[in-house]
Amino acid sequence: MDALPPPASLTRDPPPRAVRTTCPYCGVGCGVLAAPDGRVAGDPDHPANGGRLCSKGTALGETLDLPGRLLHPQVCGRRASWDAALDEVAEGFRRAQAELGRDGVALYVSGQLLTEDYYAANKLAKGFLGTGNIDSNSRLCMASAVAAHKRAFGEDVVPGTYEDLESADLVVLVGSNLAWCHPVLFQRIAAARALRPSMRLVIVDPRRTPSAEGADLHLPIRPGSDVALFNALLAHLDDHGLTDRAYVGAHTQGLDAALAAARADAAGAAARTGLDPGALATFLRWFAETPRTVTLWSQGINQSETGTDGANAIINAHLLTGRIGKPGAGPFSVTGQPNAMGGREVGALGHVLAGHLDWSVPGEAELVRRHWNAPNLATGPGLKAVDLFRALGAGRIGALWVMATNPAVSLPEGETAREAIARAPFLVVSDIMERTDTAELAHVRLPALGWAEKSGTVTNSERVISRQRGFLPAPGEARPDWWIIAQVAARLGWGAEFAWSGPAAIFREHAALTGLGNEGSRAFDISGLAGMSDAEYEAMAPTRWPVPARGPAAPRFFAGGGFPAPGSRARFVPVSHKPREEGDGLLTLLTGRLRDQWHTMTRTGLVPRLMAHAPEPVLAVHPEDAGGLEDGSLARITGHGGASAVLRLRHDPGQRRGTAFAPMHWTAQASPAARVNGTVPPVVDPISAQPALKSARVALSAFTPAWHGFLIARRDLGPAIAEWAAVAVLGEGLWRHELAGVEAPGEAFARLAALVAAEGAEWARLEDPSAGLHRGALLRGDGRVEAVLFLDPHHRLPPRDWLAGLMREGGAAPVSALLAGRPSDGPPPSPTLCVCHGVSQECVRGAIRGGACSLAAVGEATGAGTGCGSCRPEIAALLAAAPVPA
Known part of the structure; x- marks a missing residue:
C-alpha cells in the first residue's frame, strides 16, 4: 500500500x-x-x-518525563519488592476463588495495552483462572460495532481501508467528530477534497462540530434516531431501483425482513429524525447517485442503547447496493483507542475467545484449550463491563485486576462504580501513574512500562498491525504488562504455560492460534506470521491482516462475497427505530472528547500546550436552552439518581436544541465536580452491552457561589481548595486554578493567599470588600510574580493568558497592569487556537482582517493550521464568519 x-x-x-x-x-x-x-x-x-x-x-x-510516574510496586500504599507484590496478587486471587468460586475474580483491561499484553491477560483469565470475567474499556467505545459486524458478516471484520476515504466520491461521517477525535483521517479526507472538489462530505451529528466546517451537508439529527435515518435510506435505495440484485442474490440473506422494517420507519423519517425534509431528501439523493460511498461511524452510533441496530442499519444500505469491499465504498467503523482492534483479535472482551474463536461454534473452544494446554478453560462468556462492576459492588467478585485504564472515571453511573471499586475486597492496578482516580483505591499498585519503553504490536482501525518499539529504558522498577501477568501465573502454578522469552514469542503463539481449524472459515488469520524469528518480528513493517499461511490475501473484504457466515452469506438485519423520551424539559447529554486531550488526561493533561485550548470543563448548550443563564457562568447538570456535575457554560448555536455537550476527560485529580459520567444511567445496548453514554437526560440549573476566581501559582495546590475547582498546568512549575466557593470572598482571599505565601514576597492588592472584589499579585523584590489571585462575585473575570505568559517567562509588569489582568498597552489577551505554533484566536482574526481569506493565507501569515492541522476547522469557521470585503 x-x-x-x-x-x-x-x-x-x-x-x-x-x-x-x-x-x-x-x-x-x-x-x-x-x-x-x-x-x-x-x-x-x-x-x-x-x-x-x-x-x-x-x-x-x-x-516522556511525566511527574507522578509509578516507579515501584506498592502494597497498601507502601513500597514493596516485586516478589512481595506479586506474591500478594497471586494470594489475593487464590483467596477470592477459594471463597467465591472460579468466577469470583475478574480482569478489566484496556485498548492502551499492546496485543501481546492483551493476549497474556486473556490467557490467564479464560485459560487458567477459568473465568470469562475479563472485559476491556473497549466495551465503552466499539462493542456495538463488533456486534453489528458479527450479526451482518458472521465475524468482526472492518471491510475497507483508509485509502477508501480518499477515493470515495461521498464520505458520510455518522456520530463522528473526526476532525478532533481522529484528526489525521480527517486531514486525509480534506486533502482528497482539495484535489477533487466534486468529492462530497456529509456530517450526521446533533452538534455542529468542527468536522462540519466546510462540509457539503450537515444533518443535525435527533439523538438516538440513526436507525430511522438509515432505514429511510434503505427504503429509498430499493424504491429507486438501486438494489444490486446480483450481489444480494448471490451473497446475502434476509433482505425482505429488513426492507419491511425499514419501510415502517421511512414514511415518517423527517419527523423521527428531526431533520429538515429538504436536507433529508438531499442526503438520500446523494447517497443514491454515488456508487463510491464510504459511511464512517464512531461513538455517536456505538454509545447508544440502540448502537448495534444503528451500525447494522448502515451496513444494510451498503449490502443492498453492493457498496462494500470496493475501492472508495464500504461501511467503516473507526475505533477510539490505539489497540481496541488488537484486543478484539485476542478475545479480551468477555463474550469471545482468542483469535475470533467462539464458544458457540462447536469445536472452537477445544482448539483454544489444546493450544494453551488449559484444561480449566472458561466454559462460557463472562461479565461485561457494567455488569462486572455491579457484581463487584454486590460482593460477587473478590479480586479485581485493572490494567491501563481508569474505570472510576469512565464508567456510567460513575459514583456507584467508584464506590464499588472502593469496596473491592482486593484491587490490583497496573498503571504508569501513581495517582489516578482508580489507582488511589488499589491495595496493590504495579508499575507498568509506558509508551516510550514497551515493545509489541497494535492493530489500527484498518486492520494494520504495527510495531510499537521502546526507545527509552524502563524507569525505576517498571516492567512490561505481559511479564507481570506471567509472573503472577507462575505463582499460581502455571509457569510453564507462560514462559515466554519476550513479546515475539507471545505474538507467534497468538498468530498460530488464528490458523487452527481455519480453512478460510474465519477472516482473521495471521498464521502466516507465526514462523517469524525474533529478528523478523523486531523488523516487522506495518502489515494488514489477513496473512494466512497459505494463499494470498486481498486488502479489502467482501467485494465478491465470501462472508465468514453460514452459506458464506451476509445477513441483512431488520432493525426498527425506538424513540426516546422527550418533552420532559430535560436535555440529552452528549459526552465526548476534546481536540487535544486523551481519555482521563493522565498524560495529555500534564502537557501545557495541550491544556491551552480548553483549560477548564465546559458545558455547551444552545443559547435558547440556557434558561437565561449567562455565557461563561457556572451551571449544574443533574441526572441519573440525582447525581450532578458543575461546568462552565458556553452558548453554542451549533448545538442542537434539546441537547448539551460535555467532555468526559475531567477527573478527581483535575476537577472533581466536573465528572459527568455520574449523571449517566447504566443503560446498555441489549446486544453489545455497550453503555449508552450519549443518552443521559439532565436538568440544567444555575450554580451560584458567593464568589468566582482564579489563582495562578508556581505549584499545584489541587482541586480541594474550593467548592468548585479546575486545575490545569500552564508550564513547568506553573498551574492555573479556576475556583468558586461559598464562603465570604474576603475570607476566601485570605485563606487562598496564605496557601501560596512565600518568604521574601509581598502581596500587592486591589480590594473593595463592599463589592466583594479582591485581587492580588504576590511579588518578589525584583518584580517577579510568584502568584496572582483574583476573586469577584461575578464570573466575568479578566482573561488569564497574559498573566500566565508573564509568569511563565519570569517577567515583570506595573502593579496596575497586574491587578487589571492585562497589559497597560497593546491588544487584550486572547485564547490559544493553534497549539502547535502557539497562535492565538485574535492573531488569526487579525490576519483575516488584514486580507487573509483562505486557510493557506492564514497559515502563511500566522503559522496557524500548518502543524498538525487539527485547528483548521476552527480557522475555517472564523473565515466563514468574517465580513465579506466590499
Missing part, C-alpha cells in the same frame, strides 16, 4: 537515532519516529499517516 505523502508543511527531517514506533492515542494508528531526546516526527513511510501527526501526537515528546 502506497503511503500518502504528507503536506510540505508537515515534512521534517527525522530525529537522529529515531526509532519507528506507533502513536499510543486513537485508533488511526499513526507511525511515529521517536528519539531518546524526546524529538518526535510522523513516520512518512507508515500507511496510516504518511508523516502526519495530530496535536497530541506532536506533543508525545512532552509526555
